[in-house]
Amino acid sequence: MIEQQPDPLGADVDPIGLSIVPRRTLLSDSIDAWFPLGPGDRPRVADEQAVAAGDPLAELLREPRTIALPRSPGRKAPVEPGQPWSAGTSRRVRGGDAPPEGELLFRSGGRWRVAASERFETLVAPFAGVVREVRRGIGIRVAADARAIAGTDVLAGPTSGRLQIVTAADGQLRAQHVDVGAAGAIIVAGARMDAEALARARAVGIRGVIVAGLGIKERRDFVASERRGQAAVHGLPQFGVLVLDGAARRPIAAAHMALFEALEGRSVAIVGHPPSLVVDATGIDLPMPAPDAVRVRSGPLTGAEGRWAGLAGPRRFPAGVSVEAAYVRFGDRAPIAIPIGDLERFA
Secondary structure, three states: OOEEOOOOOOOOOOOOOHHHOOEEOOEEOOEEEEEEOOOOOEEOOOOOOEEOOOOEEEEEEEOOEEEEOOOOOOOOOOOOOOOEEEOOOOOEEEOEEOOOEEEEEEEEOOEEEEEEOOEEEEEEOOOOEEEEEEEOOOEEEEEEOOEEEEOOEEEEOOEEEEEEEOOOOOOEEOHHHOOHHHOOEEEEOEOEEOHHHHHHHHHOOOOEEEEEEOOHHHHHHHHHHHHHHHOOOOOOOOOEEEEEEEOOOOOOOHHHHHHHHHHOOOEEEEEEOOEEEEEOOOOOOOOOOOOOEEEEOOOOOOOOEEEEEEEEEEEEEHHHEEEEEEEEEOOOOOOEEEEHHHEEEEO
């Protein structure tokens, strides 16, 4: 849906109309991250407690199950949902031996149901901050003044590591090119990555991946692989995938890539709520895109980036669609009319 037009504005940029192009958050000055908890998970922090990167936030149940307590649990048994429960000296419950600890869920048929497991894994803070809220069985909120680069989705995680660029913005990292030398790093993997490459990255000790797009099949395969890995006897270290743009293949935006190049080698963290890359950018000026920079987010030129060159008015595009358009200049070529709905700009 493009229409070649002569340059009506010469070399000057017309800012009129630029404000109607959808804005996309690129970088925030603080982060307020939420770490979900499930029934039976045990918080290890309190409200307003300061935490450093790597400090434990909670103990999470691995392979949780629901058990039924006897009808007469004794005088010391908790009587309210959400309270912690301990098997004490009596390990016999309906269905066999009970795990040593758990959390009361609800009462049904005269029996309390408990969420419990034989094994726990530790949820650690991926960045330094202050705990703002702790809600048992719901989540923990941690705030910090660190900068946050926004994405669209996070799979697995949270995780942390040093930032390393391993391919170009429009590259595709394949399994045979995943290097063990990147162990411990969060890597920038370009436009696309398949499930095999993600599994290879996980196996060699890479802590996270940043990629422009990740297809539906790759997401499904990765989530299934994570479930199998977490069910193993010793589990797996934390690993996360930050998707910047969605499922379609496109290059990493120049605005994102400029930030990654400026931050390469620094410690960063991937968090899922909100989906972000958290960075401590103390003492560094981070590059921001030009005010008139725009990016095509859909259509035949998806992923292309250029400069705003003014409004083009209503234009008729293929398939008989007439929509409001704008002129965008790509490099030294004459501006092209593109539907305004197909554009975005970073702010």
